Amino acid sequence: MEAFASLMGGFAVALTPENLLWSLLGVTLGTAIGVLPGLGPGLTIALLLPITYKVDPTAAFILFAGIYYGAMYGGSTTSILLNTPGESATIVTALEGNKMARGGRGGAALATAAIGSFVAGTLGTLGITFLAPMVVKFALVFGPADYFALMILAFVTVSAVLGSSAIRGLTSLSIGLFLGFVGVDLQTGQPRFTFGLLELLDGINVIVVAVGIFAVGETLYVASRYRYGRDEIVPLKGSIWMTKEEWRRSWKPWLRGTLFGFPIGALPAGGAEIPTFLSYYTEKKLTKYPEEFGKGAIEGVAGPEAANNASAAGVLVPMLTLGLPTSATAAIMLSAFQSYGINPGPLLFQTQPQLVWGLIASLFIGNVMLLVLNLPMIAIWVKMLKIPAPLLYAGVLVFATIGTYGISQSPVDLVLLYAIGFVGFAMRRYDFPTAPVIIGMILGPMAEQNLRQALTISAGDWSVFFTRPLSAALLALALLALVAPHFWELMKKPRLEHPPAAL
Amino acid sequence: MLIAVGMIAFALVVLWQTQVIPVSPLYSKVGPTVAPTLTWMGMLALGLGLLAAAFRGGWQSEDEKETPVDMLALAYVGAGLLANIVLITFAGFTIASVAMFVLVARGFGSRRTLRDAGIALALALTAYFGFAGLLGINIGGGLIENAISSALGFAKV
Numbered sequence: 001m002e003a004f005a006s007l008m009g010g011f012a013v014a015l016t017p018e019n020l021l022w023s024l025l026g027v028t029l030g031t032a033i034g035v036l037p038g039l040g041p042g043l044t045i046a047l048l049l050p051i052t053y054k055v056d057p058t059a060a061f062i063l064f065a066g067i068y069y070g071a072m073y074g075g076s077t078t079s080i081l082l083n084t085p086g087e088s089a090t091i092v093t094a095l096e097g098n099k100m101a102r103g104g105r106g107g108a109a110l111a112t113a114a115i116g117s118f119v120a121g122t123l124g125t126l127g128i129t130f131l132a133p134m135v136v137k138f139a140l141v142f143g144p145a146d147y148f149a150l151m152i153l154a155f156v157t158v159s160a161v162l163g164s165s166a167i168r169g170l171t172s173l174s175i176g177l178f179l180g181f182v183g184v185d186l187q188t189g190q191p192r193f194t195f196g197l198l199e200l201l202d203g204i205n206v207i208v209v210a211v212g213i214f215a216v217g218e219t220l221y222v223a224s225r226y227r228y229g230r231d232e233i234v235p236l237k238g239s240i241w242m243t244k245e246e247w248r249r250s251w252k253p254w255l256r257g258t259l260f261g262f263p264i265g266a267l268p269a270g271g272a273e274i275p276t277f278l279s280y281y282t283e284k285k286l287t288k289y290p291e292e293f294g295k296g297a298i299e300g301v302a303g304p305e306a307a308n309n310a311s312a313a314g315v316l317v318p319m320l321t322l323g324l325p326t327s328a329t330a331a332i333m334l335s336a337f338q339s340y341g342i343n344p345g346p347l348l349f350q351t352q353p354q355l356v357w358g359l360i361a362s363l364f365i366g367n368v369m370l371l372v373l374n375l376p377m378i379a380i381w382v383k384m385l386k387i388p389a390p391l392l393y394a395g396v397l398v399f400a401t402i403g404t405y406g407i408s409q410s411p412v413d414l415v416l417l418y419a420i421g422f423v424g425f426a427m428r429r430y431d432f433p434t435a436p437v438i439i440g441m442i443l444g445p446m447a448e449q450n451l452r453q454a455l456t457i458s459a460g461d462w463s464v465f466f467t468r469p470l471s472a473a474l475l476a477l478a479l480l481a482l483v484a485p486h487f488w489e490l491m492k493k494p495r496l497e498h499p500p501a502a503l
Numbered sequence: 504m505l506i507a508v509g510m511i512a513f514a515l516v517v518l519w520q521t522q523v524i525p526v527s528p529l530y531s532k533v534g535p536t537v538a539p540t541l542t543w544m545g546m547l548a549l550g551l552g553l554l555a556a557a558f559r560g561g562w563q564s565e566d567e568k569e570t571p572v573d574m575l576a577l578a579y580v581g582a583g584l585l586a587n588i589v590l591i592t593f594a595g596f597t598i599a600s601v602a603m604f605v606l607v608a609r610g611f612g613s614r615r616t617l618r619d620a621g622i623a624l625a626l627a628l629t630a631y632f633g634f635a636g637l638l639g640i641n642i643g644g645g646l647i648e649n650a651i652s653s654a655l656g657f658a659k660v
Contacts, residue, residue, distance in 0.1 A: 171549045216584070223576040223610050390611035391619070394583075394604040395626060401587060401600065402630055411592055418584045 003133050010357025013058060014365055022059045023362050026066020027369045033067065034074020035381045036392065037082060038218050041071035042329040042438065046210035047403035049336055057340045058355050062362040064333055069121060069363065072309050073370045076113040077381055080301070081106060090308065091273075092280045096293070096300030103296045111242045112250045112298055113305040114374040119251075120258040120306035121367040124313025127262045128320075128360055132349070135321040139346040142322075145454035145464050149474035151447040154268045154324055156478040159436035166482065168432045175423070176440025179204050181448075204416065206335045208404050209441055210328070212417045213434050215400040217424020219393045224429070250302040253283050257306030265314020268324055272311040279303035313363070320344055320356060323446070328435040331442040579610030600627035 013019065033044045045064050052060050079090040080097035093113065100109035142150070159169035183203025242250065260275040260282070283299040284290070293300060318324040323344040325331035337344050342352060349356055374381070404417045427434055458464035466472045583606030590599035604623030605616055613619055 167549055174549060219607070220577060220580055223580045223607075224573050388613070390608035390613035391622060393611055394607040394619070394623070397583070397587075397607055398600045398604055398623070398626060398630065401591070401596075401603070405591060405596075411588060414588050414591065418588070421584070 003129050006133075006353060006357045007129050007361060009353065010359070010361035011364075013354050013358030014062065014361035019059060019062050019358065019362065020365070022062045023066045023366050024369060026063040027070040027073075027366050027373060028066075030067035030070020030072075031074040031370065031373055031381060032070075032384060034071035035077050035384050036074075036387070037078050037385075038222060038393075039396065040075075040214060040329070041068050042210055042327075042332050043214035044071070045329060045332050045336070046207050046214070047399060049207050049332070049339065050403070050406065052336055052339045057337075057342065057352075058358045060336065060340075061333070061355065061359045064336060065359055065363055066366045066369075068312065068329055068333070069309075069366050070370060070373075072121075072312050073114060073117050073374050074381065076117065076305050076308075077110060077374075077378070078385065080109045080113065081382060082385060090276075090304075092276045092304040093301055093308070095280070096297050099294070099296035100298065100301065101296075105296060105298075108242050108246050108298060109296075109301050110378055111375060112246065112302045114371060114378075115242075116250065116254040116257065116302045116306040117309040118367055118371045119254045120261060120308075120310040121313060121370075122364065123255075123258045124262045124265075124310040125360060125363040125367065127266070127310075128313055128316055128363070131266060131317055132321050132356075132360075135317060136346045136349050139322055142346075142470070143454070143468065144450040144457065145468050145471040146474065147322075148447055148450040148454055149465060149471035149478070150268060150322065150324065151443055151450065153474045153478040153481070154318075154326060154443065155436075155440070155447075156481050157268065158326055158439055159433065160482055165431075168430075169436055172427065172432050172434065173436040173440040176209075176437035177444040179209055179437070180441040180444035200412075204441075205404070205408070205413065206332065206438070206441060208413055208417050209420055210332055210438055211400045211403050212420030213424035213427070213437060214328075215396050216418055216421025217428060217434070219397055220421060220425035221428040222389070222393060224425070246298055249289075249298050252286075253279070253299045253303035254306040256282060257303040257308075258310040261307035261310025261312075262314045265311030265326075266317040267314075268318050268322070268326060272308050272315075272327075275307040275311050276304040279307040316363075320348060320359075321346060323348075325439060325442060328438040331435075331438045335442050576610045576612075580607050583607040583610065596631055597624070597627040600630075 014023065029044065030041060033039045033041065044067050048063070048067075051063075055063075075090050076093050076097070079094035080101050083094050083098035097109045097113065100106060155173055159173040160166035180203075182200055184201055257275070257279040260278045261272070264275045264278075265272065280300055280303060283297075283303040284293050287293065287297060287299050289297060289299075315325075315327050315330050318326060319330045319334060321344075323334065323337075325334045334344060342348065342355070400417065401414070404413050405411075424434060426432075427437075454464055455462070464471075465475060583603040586606060587599045587603040590602055601620055601623040604626070605619045608619040609616065
């Protein structure tokens with residue numbers, strides 16, 4: 001019940017008129033961003049990082065959390081009406097949701113997505129409330145060696161296991177690690193990888209990298225293939241109020257989706273793809289209407305959308321309690337913490353209870369706001385889909401300039417921004433995941449610091465990572481996560497002589 | 504084929520980075536080079552792995568392989584970015600933004616250059632004075648900004 005009391009304190013913080021306004025601003029902005037194809041919460045928060053110089057931390061994180069949740073809601077609208085999933089986690093939603101929209105049931109699809117997101121988001125936030133204090137107790141015993149091992153595990157799972165290829169994922173990660181090294185080494189004062197440029201001594205700003213990859217890279221990618229395909233907006237049809245039948249078919253998938261999403265999101269591996277796919281296949285198996293799957297089954301929207309939102313909530317658990325971001329957005333939020341001089345981790349709950357619990361309470365409030373914003377006002381969001389692409393992307397680049405040049409006044413940052421943009425474009429084109437770059441860049445220096453602390457404590461003895469039971473276990477898990485899929489394939493190969501026709 | 508060439512280039516970049524990294528002087532046993540060393544070793548291994556994968560025929564999805572890169576569109580967007588870098592330091596944020604906006608919009612197939620320029624001008628000025636006023640962030644003034652500021656009787660932002 002200790003958590004409950006803390007949560008009430010959090011509500012006291014979040015319910016002040018000023019913080020409610022920040023939350024409203026966040027969820028509105030987040031939904032808008034989510035609806036616009038190609039823009040994500042990570043980019044938005046990166047562009048807004050400069051406000052951390054002006055606004056107090058609680059307000060800033062309430063704003064960011066609103067954007068984070070809001071973008072999830074908005075993203076489902078795009079998937080359903082436009083069939084262009086903004087991120088891999090909403091691919092499944094597009095699968096059935098777009099079919100529903102084409103079949104004239106777009107309203108119901110949007111409603112089940114929004115209400116399912118609300119249910120999952122609320123339950124997931126409840127999960128944070130009770131799980132986070134437990135993780136904190138556990139995390140207090142972690143030494144530097146254990147932290148390092150934990151980060152290695154996160155590196156491997158985030159980049160190798162979740163993507164389509166371990167090599168490409170790890171390559172992205174190593175680019176991120178490299179970017180994270182640039183600048184003065186904090187322990188010895190040696191400049192590293194500055195190529196003799198004075199501007200690089202302070203390191204590369206994470207805003208530049210995030211905006212470069214997500215805004216410039218994405219724009220280039222879309223431009224490179226814009227004229228070959230046209231997205232077609234399916235006009236919104238059908239009532240947004242679900243029938244009794246649709247409610248009956250939706251509520252179980254919502255709960256099952258939440259059960260998949262939250263625990264998987266809360267693992268140090270994170271990721272929303274796996275739970276959404278799990279949810280989709282489970283619903284397909286359990287449904288009483290198998291003939292509708294592939295043609296627009298409401299269960300196929302309700303379950304994955306819930307799983308997506310629940311995992312977004314889950315990701316916040318390792319971020320807040322261990323300082324371990326497992327998604328690009330969480331990594332950028334972590335760098336916002338750093339710009340306040342706050343280090344997320346087990347101590348955060350003791351040193352900044354106002355901030356943490358205010359943030360968690362604002363997630364509950366934000367979910368309610370999002371439900372209101374998304375059901376009755378859905379028609380407004382749909383209009384946003386009609387912004388012509390040339391203006392949209394040109395505008396994105398103008399804001400990208402503001403976000404980077406505005407803070408530093410340095411043309412070097414602009415050159416860097418566009419160079420990273422081209423790298424991001426190449427990565428998109430050749431199917432490299434982009435999130436590991438951001439995660440590697442933020443988490444890399446932290447991992448290095450823990451590595452060096454651990455080695456200093458052990459007087460340079462590398463065996464420290466294998467003799468501490470916790471760190472040894474975590475490293476073993478990381479190794480397992482890296483090689484297990486290969487063994488799996490080797491074992492499966494002989495039997496694949498006669499592959500099944502389906503799949 | 505293009506992919507394989509791209510990957511070889513990438514492997515070379517990795518190699519080049521390995522050359523650059525060990526320059527930092529070794530400080531102590533656990534100095535600033537330990538983590539970068541681990542990283543470049545990893546990068547090299549990964550680069551070789553990618554090269555091998557490229558020789559085995561690449562990995563792109565069919566959809567991606569079939570879509571040719573629209574070089575003209577890319578050139579327009581790239582020109583917009585370049586114009587922005589060149590113009591922003593001496594002509595100011597607004598002029599640079601308008602130039603970029605129009606070029607990028609053209610890259611996306613817009614043919615209504617005048618309309619684009621108008622929208623860009625409005626957007627850039629709103630953003631400039633919005634940020635300057637609300638957050639005190641100076642995005643880089645220039646001819647237009649200072650002219651408007653002095654016309655309205657503001658001090659130079």
